[in-house]
Structures are given as structure tokens and as C-alpha cells.
Amino acid sequence: MDKILRIDMGAEGGPKITESPVGAYAGLGGRALTSSVVASEVDPLCHPLSAANKLVIAPGLLSGSIAAMSGRISVGCKSPLTGGIKEANSGGQPAQVLARLNYAAIVLEGKPKEDTLYKVFINKDGAKIAEDKSLNMLSNYQVVEKMKGEYGNKIACISIGQAGEMRLSAASIAFTDMELRPSRHAGRGGVGAVMGSKGVKVIVIDDSGCSTRQPKDPEKFKAANIKFIEGLRSHPVTGQALPAYGTNVLTNIVNEAGAYPTYNFKQGRFQGAAKISGETYAELETKRGGLATHGCHSGCVIRCSGIFNDKDGHFLSKQPEYETVWAHGGNCGIDDPDKIALLDFLDDDIGLDTIEMGVTIGVAMDGGLIQFGDVDGAINLIKEVGKGTPLGRIIGSGAAVTGKVLGVEKVPVVKGQALPAYDPRAVQGIGVTYATSPMGADHTAGYAIATNILKVGGYVDPLKPEGQVELSRNLQIATAAVDSTGMCIFIAFAIMDQPETFQALLDMLNAFYGLELTAEGVAELGKKVLKTERDFNMHAGFSQIHDRLPGFFKTESLSPHNVTFQVKDEELDTAFNW
Amino acid sequence: MRVTVKLFATLRDGRFTEGEREYPAGTTIGDIIRTLEMDENEAALIFVNGRHADIGYEILDGDTLAIFPPIGGG
Numbered sequence: 001m002d003k004i005l006r007i008d009m010g011a012e013g014g015p016k017i018t019e020s021p022v023g024a025y026a027g028l029g030g031r032a033l034t035s036s037v038v039a040s041e042v043d044p045l046c047h048p049l050s051a052a053n054k055l056v057i058a059p060g061l062l063s064g065s066i067a068a069m070s071g072r073i074s075v076g077c078k079s080p081l082t083g084g085i086k087e088a089n090s091g092g093q094p095a096q097v098l099a100r101l102n103y104a105a106i107v108l109e110g111k112p113k114e115d116t117l118y119k120v121f122i123n124k125d126g127a128k129i130a131e132d133k134s135l136n137m138l139s140n141y142q143v144v145e146k147m148k149g150e151y152g153n154k155i156a157c158i159s160i161g162q163a164g165e166m167r168l169s170a171a172s173i174a175f176t177d178m179e180l181r182p183s184r185h186a187g188r189g190g191v192g193a194v195m196g197s198k199g200v201k202v203i204v205i206d207d208s209g210c211s212t213r214q215p216k217d218p219e220k221f222k223a224a225n226i227k228f229i230e231g232l233r234s235h236p237v238t239g240q241a242l243p244a245y246g247t248n249v250l251t252n253i254v255n256e257a258g259a260y261p262t263y264n265f266k267q268g269r270f271q272g273a274a275k276i277s278g279e280t281y282a283e284l285e286t287k288r289g290g291l292a293t294h295g296c297h298s299g300c301v302i303r304c305s306g307i308f309n310d311k312d313g314h315f316l317s318k319q320p321e322y323e324t325v326w327a328h329g330g331n332c333g334i335d336d337p338d339k340i341a342l343l344d345f346l347d348d349d350i351g352l353d354t355i356e357m358g359v360t361i362g363v364a365m366d367g368g369l370i371q372f373g374d375v376d377g378a379i380n381l382i383k384e385v386g387k388g389t390p391l392g393r394i395i396g397s398g399a400a401v402t403g404k405v406l407g408v409e410k411v412p413v414v415k416g417q418a419l420p421a422y423d424p425r426a427v428q429g430i431g432v433t434y435a436t437s438p439m440g441a442d443h444t445a446g447y448a449i450a451t452n453i454l455k456v457g458g459y460v461d462p463l464k465p466e467g468q469v470e471l472s473r474n475l476q477i478a479t480a481a482v483d484s485t486g487m488c489i490f491i492a493f494a495i496m497d498q499p500e501t502f503q504a505l506l507d508m509l510n511a512f513y514g515l516e517l518t519a520e521g522v523a524e525l526g527k528k529v530l531k532t533e534r535d536f537n538m539h540a541g542f543s544q545i546h547d548r549l550p551g552f553f554k555t556e557s558l559s560p561h562n563v564t565f566q567v568k569d570e571e572l573d574t575a576f577n578w
Numbered sequence: 579m580r581v582t583v584k585l586f587a588t589l590r591d592g593r594f595t596e597g598e599r600e601y602p603a604g605t606t607i608g609d610i611i612r613t614l615e616m617d618e619n620e621a622a623l624i625f626v627n628g629r630h631a632d633i634g635y636e637i638l639d640g641d642t643l644a645i646f647p648p649i650g651g652g
């Protein structure tokens with residue numbers, strides 16, 4: 001991974017491709033790389049859809065090697081949703097394929113003068129770009145089908161659906177899984193809109209003729225990888241619960257804890273939770289001939305995903321994630337697992353962030369556009385987005401815009417980005433992450449649920465403000481580092497509890513690059529990434545007042561525990577004091 | 579004393595999902611876990627009325643007890 005592929009979409013005479021050595025970005029991967037490129041090359045004051053913004057797609061440090069779990073990919077830009085820096089990461093095959101092709105990153109820059117669409121093809125001989133108007137307003141599944149017809153089955157795709165083409169703020173970028181389904185997404189922050197603004201519909205990558213990336217010290221690397229896999233297999237979360245039930249195993253526990261945001265964050269428990277729990281989905285998947293355990297990329301040994309078939313045994317969607325099931329489910333008063341899977345499919349196909357869409361529909365329900373529980377109404381709203389009707393474009397612009405248009409007071413967003421599936425009043429640690437993360441409300445940025453609810457990495461009482469800032473700070477630092485390795489964040493459950501598994505990860509990095517990285521070094525990397533991102537945001541106009549939750553979390557109490565968010569503003573302001 | 583007991587994920591295998599059960603006064607969560615033939619590592623996450631509880635907690639009439647194995651996601 002020693003080169004960067006840049007495509008200047010606005011060059012005279014048409015898009016211009018250049019390849020250059022990584023140079024100043026050497027040694028960086030994933031989020032560390034995307035955030036560094038954005039921070040040093042993008043004007044923080046630029047319009048996110050302008051030629052001045054850049055879209056950076058980067059595999060992780062160990063992607064393309066035999067390291068287990070190493071296939072996450074990071075997408076960075078200035079976000080059209082938040083107006084700040086964005087890193088959204090995804091599973092799927094492209095990280096492995098791009099890394100084997102030796103690219104540390106793809107950078108899309110500039111902007112075509114005409115409103116047209118391009119496809120990019122990358123293989124061992126380099127990259128080509130061609131205009132292709134026939135791709136206009138195809139969905140993700142359609143465009144991948146078309147690419148399979150043109151390039152065969154040995155490819156991986158990075159694409160946008162209609163939402164990205166329309167440059168809507170909730171648009172995602174899709175990454176194909178091992179079976180070429182565009183079902184894994186860099187969902188958050190409207191990264192798909194930035195790809196749309198560059199006029200790139202799809203990037204097709206083919207690593208035929210390329211080999212696995214080789215470590216500096218193959219013996220040590222192999223031994224560390226074996227230890228790492230053993231650690232993941234022996235931890236009950238990564239070895240048993242995630243493979244068996246997927247992330248949606250959380251529905252019951254978050255609901256039990258009274259932290260399951262229901263009816264647009266009005267109450268902390270949903271009556272229909274059991275009907276849409278991970279246990280229910282796993283049972284349906286097995287019964288209908290789907291799969292309850294499936295990996296999103298080669299090398300994943302946790303395999304938290306699955307395949308969800310309809311009652312006739314036909315593919316309906318991949319196993320929807322917990323956050324998706326919550327966003328379209330309890331948050332909207334919907335308890336039909338089949339319809340929620342259909343909503344998941346529509347989001348993937350049109351290219352939309354499932355969290356943003358579920359929260360937006362919840363806000364629309366609160367605003368009286370449709371009723372809570374109206375599942376067909378919800379399906380219709382997502383279809384409107386795909387059609388690009390004026391209403392669809394409003395919905396596809398996310399919760400903040402929709403809330404404004406409908407005159408709704410309770411709009412659960414931070415920095416313009418929708419809150420995910422854990423109410424910050426009943427899990428106060430995650431509230432700190434939502435408020436302070438440079439990404440806007442993002443649970444993955446510092447997953448306090450682990451310690452507040454799941455008792456991983458210790459325990460901090462979720463209902464009290466004490467200890468939450470420190471918890472969130474440490475998790476945000478660790479996450480920024482893990483996101484830079486290209487490892488799936490779910491390894492955190494094992495490495496937080498098992499020092500030897502964390503050591504195995506360090507050993508892998510060291511053996512691969514010939515480094516002597518220590519735990520402190522990893523923490524330093526995490527801090528550096530966060531500082532880079534916060535500096536960008538500061539220059540984009542963010543200050544402490546943006547590190548706050550919406551007011552109603554402080555004034556309206558949440559049942560069943562009747563709690564409000566108690567962490568004081570002054571404490572939030574210390575989240576990055578280390 | 580009547581107590582609602584809810585089990586989740588793998589803890590349901592060979593047991594039950596949810597049931598009202600009678601226990602004598604002074605019963606602890608640890609006692610209940612033993613009668614359900616679970617080991618303490620399996621019963622990793624215990625909630626009484628939606629709040630984390632320890633195995634030493636003595637249950638009260640009308641409590642809802644929810645027991646989960648180690649789980650994660652996100």
C-alpha cells in the first residue's frame with residue numbers, strides 16, 4: 001500500500017488520473033489517513049458539495065494481509081450533513097481488494113463541469129475512468145448487477161444509489177460483500193452525496209493477479225494472528241453471541257435497561273421489542289433457509305452478519321443491524337421483522353444511512369406526516385426518496401432538515417446527525433460520546449454501551465453522570481486508533497477484556513511493519529486523530545456549544561427510570577483534556 | 579413471592595423464555611441461577627426491574643428478573 005490514486009474530476013478535458021507515492025501520509029491507514037488528508041487538503045470552510053471538498057477512501061493498515069478482521073474501509077470528507085469532518089467506515093470486500101492492489105487510498109477531487117456520471121475501473125494495470133450515462137438513477141443492486149455483466153464476478157464494487165446522485169445529506173456509499181451484494185455501507189454523514197457531487201457512480205475493483213500483502217516478519221505475524229483469532233474465538237461476545245445473533249442481540253438488553261428510544265425518543269421501552277429482537281431474527285433466518293452467521297468480508301472470524309429471507313425463502317436483505325432494526329422499528333413504533341428487513345433493503349438499494357432514515361421517519365411521525373406504527377407509510381417515504389420527489393428529497397436530507405420542515409421541536413441530532421439506538425438519558429456515557437464526538441452523534445465513536453450496559457471493560461452505572469466523561473474519552477481515543485488499523489471495531493469486546501488479545505494485535509502491527517508500537521503508542525495515535533479532527537471542525541466553525549445534546553434530553557425525563565441527562569456542560573468540555 | 583423471570587439468547591436453550599415463578603422469601607439471584615442450572619459465568623448480565631443487580635440481591639415480591647449471557651454489538 002505505497003501509492004495513492006487521485007482522480008481530478010474537474011480537470012480540463014475530462015477526469016485526470018494520477019498515482020503518487022504515499023509520501024507524507026506513510027504509515028497511516030483507515031481513519032488516520034482519511035482524516036489527515038481531509039485536514040491538510042480540504043478548506044474547512046468549503047461547501048461540502050463543491051470542487052474544494054475531497055472524498056478519501058482508505059483501507060486499514062492490515063487490510064489485504066492474512067490478518068483476521070482487517071477488512072474495514074474508511075471514507076472521509078467534509079460532511080454535507082454535519083458541516084464538519086467525517087469518517088464513516090464499512091465492511092465488505094473492497095478494503096482487501098484495494099489493499100492487495102497496493103493502494104493506500106483513492107482520492108476523488110474537483111468536480112465535473114457537466115452533470116454527468118462516471119465509472120472507475122481499477123485492476124493491477126492501473127485505473128481507468130469512463131463516462132456512462134446509462135448508470136443514471138440506478139439503485140445500488142442494479143448498478144452492481146450491471147457491473148457484473150461488464151466485468152465478471154471477480155470484482156468488488158463501491159457505489160452510490162439514487163440518493164447519492166441527488167446529493168442528499170443522508171446518502172451512503174455501498175461496499176459489496178463477498179457475494180457481491182452492495183449491503184455494507186459507509187452510512188453516516190452523507191458521504192454518498194460527496195461521491196455524487198464528484199460524478200462518480202461506481203468504482204469497480206479487481207485484484208486478479210495480485211497476492212496477499214506480505215509482512216516484514218512473516219513468522220511473528222502468523223503467530224500473532226493465530227493468537228489474535230484464538231482470543232476472538234474464546235471471548236463469549238466475539239466467539240458466541242455475535243456469530244449466533246448478530247448485533248441485534250442488543251434489542252432485548254437495551255430495552256430491558258430502559259434505554260431503547262421509542263416513538264422518537266419519548267420512552268425507554270418498546271412493547272414490541274421481543275418481536276424484532278436478534279433472537280427472533282436468528283430463528284426466522286434459520287427457519288427460512290437464510291443464514292444466521294455470515295461474514296461481511298474475507299478474513300472475518302466473528303461473522304456477526306446474516307442473510308434474511310422472506311417467508312417464501314427468497315433473499316430480502318442482509319441481516320439488519322441492531323441500529324437499523326431500532327431506527328425503523330421501535331423508534332417508529334414498528335414491530336414487523338419482515339417489513340423492517342424490507343426497509344433495510346430499500347435503504348441499501350437507494351443508498352441511504354439506515355440510522356438517519358429511521359430517525360427522520362420518527363421525526364416525520366412526530367410531526368404528523370404519518371402515524372407512529374404506520375409501516376406502509378414508512379416504506380412509502382423511503383420509496384419517495386428513491387424517486388426523488390420533493391418530499392423524498394426532504395426525507396433524504398435527514399432528521400434535522402425534516403424536523404425543520406415539519407416544525408417539530410424534538411429532533412434528536414447532534415451537529416446535524418441523528419442519534420443512534422441508545423437513549424443518552426438511560427446510558428449517560430453514550431450521551432457524552434454523542435455530544436462531543438467530532439463526527440456528530442455516533443455510537444461507534446466511543447461505545448460506552450460496552451461498559452455502561454454490557455459490563456465489558458469494567459462497569460460504570462449508566463444512570464448516573466459520574467465517570468462518564470472519562471469513560472467516553474478513553475473509548476473515543478481507543479476507537480480512533482482501532483478505526484485506523486482497519487480492524488472491525490467489534491474486536492474491542494475481546495481486546496478490552498483480554499490483554500493478551502490486545503497484545504496479539506500490537507504484535508501483528510509490529511511484525512507487519514517492523515515497528516515497536518506499544519499500548520501507549522496506540523493511544524497516542526488515537527489522540528492525534530481526534531485532535532486533527534477537532535482542529536478541522538474548529539476551523540469549520542464549531543465550538544463548545546456544538547458539543548451538546550438537544551435540550552429536551554435535559555428537561556424531559558425518560559421512562560421507566562424517569563431520568564434526564566445529568567452530565568454538566570462544563571464536564572462535557574473536558575472530554576478532550578488528556 | 580411471585581417473580582417474573584426472563585431469559586435471553588443462549589440461556590433460553592433447554593429452558594424457557596419468560597415465566598412467573600414462586601420463590602420463598604430471602605431467595606437471592608444466585609439461588610435462582612442455581613435452580614436454573616446455569617453457571618455464574620453464563621449469567622453474566624443481570625437486571626432487576628431494568629437496573630443492574632448482583633447475584634447476592636434478595637428478590638422481592640413482584641420483581642422482574644432478566645438474565646443475559648455475555649453479549650455485545652453496536
Ligand code: SF4
Nearest residue numbers: 091296300302304488
Ligand atoms: S464482525 Fe460483522 S461487521 Fe465486523 S467484519 Fe465481521 S461481519 Fe463485518
